[in-house]
Amino acid sequence: MPIPPLMIGVCSWSLQVTNVPELKGFLDKLGINVVQIACGDPHHASWAEGDAMPAAARAAGFQMSGAMLGFPGEDYTSPQTIEKTGGFGDPATRPERLERFKWALARTKELGLTDLMLHAGFIPEVGAPERKAFLDTLTQVADLAKQADVIVAFETGQESATLLRRTLDDLKAPNLKVNFDPANMLLYDKDEPLKVLDLLAPDIRSVHLKDAKRPTVKGSWGEEVPLGTGQTDTKGFVKALQRIGFTGPLCIEREVGTQADRFRDIEHGVRFLRECLAS
Template identity: 70%
Template sequence: MSTTPDVSPSRPFEPFALGVCSWSLQVKNVPELKGFLDQLGVDVVQIACGDPHHASWDEGDDLPAAAKAAGFRMTGAMLGFPGEDYTTPQTIQQTGGFGDPATRPERLERLAWALDRTRALGLTDLMLHAGFLPEVDDPARSALLDVLARAGDMAAAQGVTLAFETGQETATLLRRTLDDLKSPNIKINFDPANMLLYDMGDPIEAVKILGPDIRSVHLKDARRPKVKGAWGEEVPLGEGEVDVRAFVQALKGVGYRGPLVLEREVGDQQGRLRDVAHGLAFLRECLAD
């Protein structure tokens, strides 16, 4: 079963096309993004909607027209919510996604805006963090699933697939949640490093559990936390505990043939650019193997 995203037939993605997350390059406008992509030798990007968390754009409301005219290929858009706090695992558990009941109404409004932006960009995929998913026996689970189901319905009405990012829960819990939601418009944006940063299991085994619903992939690397309840450490691709070669083979094994989009969220702009270039070279070696 192929899980490659739908794209325009005139601009198809070859299997495992390599790309970069726009926010990883800390760009402020489309020409700067295009220049860095040219420098890196790729033309595939997952683009930030323009929200405060994942980067604003100098183009403002003109971003969709500017991005579509730039000549690069976009795999999807990424939404972050104002107020999400990644200082510690505990702060993001309190503030991430749709986890806090008090922020759900305004975040559903923000989702509606992002769905419009996604369509304006000519895209059919929107990635975001759902928030920490409650365990099956948690009384708070039902209300959160109701909100996620509503989000899925909003996306379906726009012809958009929502891809929830992995890492803040085990693959087993995420699998159970997707099965409970039964929403054809809710899939997964798989990030193996997040599972290590949050210490939530083995990313290779997680691919096997979640395989049919993997819609897109962020690739970064990390080491597990040394102290329980603390962050793990994000490191350049190939220098951490993600077995990248085994990860790519696992993706092939579940039928994924979509793009591999590198993400780097540590360091200044030049350091990130250097690490992304290193990651792309390393990933090309893994794919050649």
């Protein structure tokens, strides 16, 4: 069944689950039934079910909005390390990551889904000598996804919204979209989310709901905080999503703290989003 507009969901990796029954148990405790699910591999949000995970997830009774891919070797220690190791940024890792992407496309289909989210990596600026090769790689991504009948949504934050808009316009691939994460824009010290929402609105396919504060030291990470306690203006963001006609779910993401800390903060986030929607 289709997921109703603006249903509250959660990102599976935020709960640090290792198997499908554990995920189902957390969803039941949260009182929600929608999840964006990690593809899973030994390096990123692995599943005890292994190759049997898609069948187990389909039979679990929850609804999945899409799948998420992370690449082995991505290093989020600092903005500088992820710039070097993230997505398709490093030419040396592109061949193996395209193979991992093909695997993720197959897993997305096994899950019965049409959407796959990932970080493309730091997109080179217009005029940079490395931009053409990077865009050629993203064209391969689009072509492979088209063959699989999958929509790929690039997560925001590692580049400005203006650069992402220009890149999508240059690629002219209708199956390349946006996973809009307002907190990432603050964590990476980029745009004001509400000011650039309209720029990306035509291509927003999915969203992550988390909150953050900008870094106080240039070149360092911002601080991720529970929903409603940071600088993203989550209430305003939800209203803006309604204004632009976004009909997808609101998937809460939490990426710091112990499993217990994350569950507590996600539980708070569910309550907070319900208040936002009610008002």
